[in-house]
Amino acid sequence: MARVQSGTPCATIARMTTQPHTKIPTPNGNLALKALQTILRTRSPLPALEVFHGALGKVFRANLPSFKPIMTAGAEWARWLLVEARESFLWKAPKDPIARLLRDGLLVADGEMHDSMRRLMNPALHRNALVGYVESMWRATDRIAEQWQPHETYDMLPEVRKIALLIVMETLFSVDFMPHITNYWAALLHTLRYISPGIWVLWADVPRPNYRRALRHIDNYLHQIIRLRRAHLTQTGAQPNDLLGILVSAEGVDDAMIRDQMLTMIIAGHDTSTGLLAWAMYMIGADAQAAQRLYDEVDSVLGDAPPSMEHLAQLKYLDRFIDETLRLYPPAHLGSRIAAQDLTHEGYLIRKGERVTYSIYVTHRMADYWQNPGDFYPDRFLEKPVPYSFLPFGGGARNCIGAAFAQVEAKVILARLVQRYRFTLLQPHVHMHMAVTLEPRPGVIMRAVRR
Numbered sequence: 001m002a003r004v005q006s007g008t009p010c011a012t013i014a015r016m017t018t019q020p021h022t023k024i025p026t027p028n029g030n031l032a033l034k035a036l037q038t039i040l041r042t043r044s045p046l047p048a049l050e051v052f053h054g055a056l057g058k059v060f061r062a063n064l065p066s067f068k069p070i071m072t073a074g075a076e077w078a079r080w081l082l083v084e085a086r087e088s089f090l091w092k093a094p095k096d097p098i099a100r101l102l103r104d105g106l107l108v109a110d111g112e113m114h115d116s117m118r119r120l121m122n123p124a125l126h127r128n129a130l131v132g133y134v135e136s137m138w139r140a141t142d143r144i145a146e147q148w149q150p151h152e153t154y155d156m157l158p159e160v161r162k163i164a165l166l167i168v169m170e171t172l173f174s175v176d177f178m179p180h181i182t183n184y185w186a187a188l189l190h191t192l193r194y195i196s197p198g199i200w201v202l203w204a205d206v207p208r209p210n211y212r213r214a215l216r217h218i219d220n221y222l223h224q225i226i227r228l229r230r231a232h233l234t235q236t237g238a239q240p241n242d243l244l245g246i247l248v249s250a251e252g253v254d255d256a257m258i259r260d261q262m263l264t265m266i267i268a269g270h271d272t273s274t275g276l277l278a279w280a281m282y283m284i285g286a287d288a289q290a291a292q293r294l295y296d297e298v299d300s301v302l303g304d305a306p307p308s309m310e311h312l313a314q315l316k317y318l319d320r321f322i323d324e325t326l327r328l329y330p331p332a333h334l335g336s337r338i339a340a341q342d343l344t345h346e347g348y349l350i351r352k353g354e355r356v357t358y359s360i361y362v363t364h365r366m367a368d369y370w371q372n373p374g375d376f377y378p379d380r381f382l383e384k385p386v387p388y389s390f391l392p393f394g395g396g397a398r399n400c401i402g403a404a405f406a407q408v409e410a411k412v413i414l415a416r417l418v419q420r421y422r423f424t425l426l427q428p429h430v431h432m433h434m435a436v437t438l439e440p441r442p443g444v445i446m447r448a449v450r451r
Contacts, residue, residue: 021348022347024070025061026063027056032063038050042432044434050362050365052071059071070348070350072357073359074363081337083395083396088343089337090337091114091336092108093338102263102264104256104257105260120246121261123246124243125405127404130408136167138306142420144159150447153446154447157274157443160278161270161271164273165270168265171405174242174244184218184221187213187217190210191211193435195267196434196436230248243261267436268400271331272332275437275438276326276331277410278439279444281417281423283376286428290378294318294414297315297316298415307416311415312411318411318414319411320380322411323392327365328365329432330364331392331437333359333360333438334357335358335394336355338353360392368389421450
């Protein structure tokens with residue numbers, strides 16, 4: 001059982017206090033109707049969360065059949081969940097599809113298993129390792145972008161997904177995925193749908209047989225890669241030089257565990273980047289003034305040279321552009337934890353086993369922390385945000401292990417695309433779709449013309 005950190009007064013075990021508890025508010029019928037109207041108008045459930053939090057405050061209880069999590073928002077609750085009381089919560093909900101898919105993957109593992117695996121994997125994802133990945137990142141961008149024809153239109157969501165897949169496979173596993181994209185594309189998308197929000201939220205054991213073939217297809221491919229790498233290291237005695245090599249060479253890490261970490265990196269490592277890049281491309285097309293500032297900065301810093309780590313340090317406006325995109329459209333828009341024991345916080349009782357969520361989306365749009373929060377304004381990041389009001393990669397000891405990787409990757413891809421192409425947005429009306437990550441639908445339809 002997880003333990004409460006001693007000396008953390010707000011992470012109080014419920015049985016240790018005799019104070020009466022404040023009832024967690026739940027939406028009434030009128031508020032639920034207002035939220036439903038918001039969903040119909042925006043074609044997304046996320047703005048409905050703003051309706052609920054606006055009326056009920058920073059904490060309320062959802063009231064759905066068999067699904068009644070405690071929903072929170074705001075920097076204070078995020079800090080409490082992610083830092084102050086983190087040892088009193090579990091990440092893994094065994095019946096959730098993501099836990100069933102990733103099994104003992106880093107994203108869902110708890111306790112010592114998570115900590116030891118994170119220590120093992122960290123060198124391959126540390127900022128010091130990223131210098132060696134930059135060239136692979138811009139070359140992967142070129143491989144996909146060079147297929148674009150000037151008079152054709154493209155949905156940038158699948159296009160940037162291809163780039164992100166090539167990058168994660170090459171940099172972390174030393175695999176050229178380009179020849180395999182067609183063979184595994186449908187299976188990957190099917191796997192993502194398996195863990196996307198759906199009826200399983202209300203019915204955890206809903207039969208889902210249609211996904212088995214796709215999951216087997218991906219598993220067979222990953223195990224083939226593991227076998228080939230293990231044989232190569234055994235025959236040559238070569239030192240591991242990527243994440244896969246580190247995992248294969250580690251004592252006590254079997255093929256099943258390696259598979260779990262590889263699939264975690266593929267799913268978490270490429271899909272979040274896909275969401276960020278798709279929304280960034282949308283903003284390049286939708287905000288002409290911001291786009292022109294990007295073009296001017298990239299031209300000034302890069303000229304005709306491909307991006308390098310030294311260049312990235314000079315692309316300050318691109319940094320802010322990416323951060324503002326992450327603020328408005330965070331790919332991981334919601335975090336979830338399971339209480340490992342009875343707790344109280346701010347007078348609210350949280351029972352052992354209850355799910356507690358924190359809304360990154362709502363927190364990123366709260367007027368408490370952001371002036372004119374609905375506006376796209378990258379220069380707001382000239383000032384440092386309130387701690388835990390900006391959470392695109394989570395926070396605390398379990399923040400995203402690939403955060404530095406993702407930030408460098410996004411800068412390299414966007415800088416390279418802006419350097420080489422002019423983009424025209426042909427479908428300005430999009431809405432937020434809650435897949436595994438937050439995606440623009442019906443797509444970011446653009447024409448790309450070489451500069």
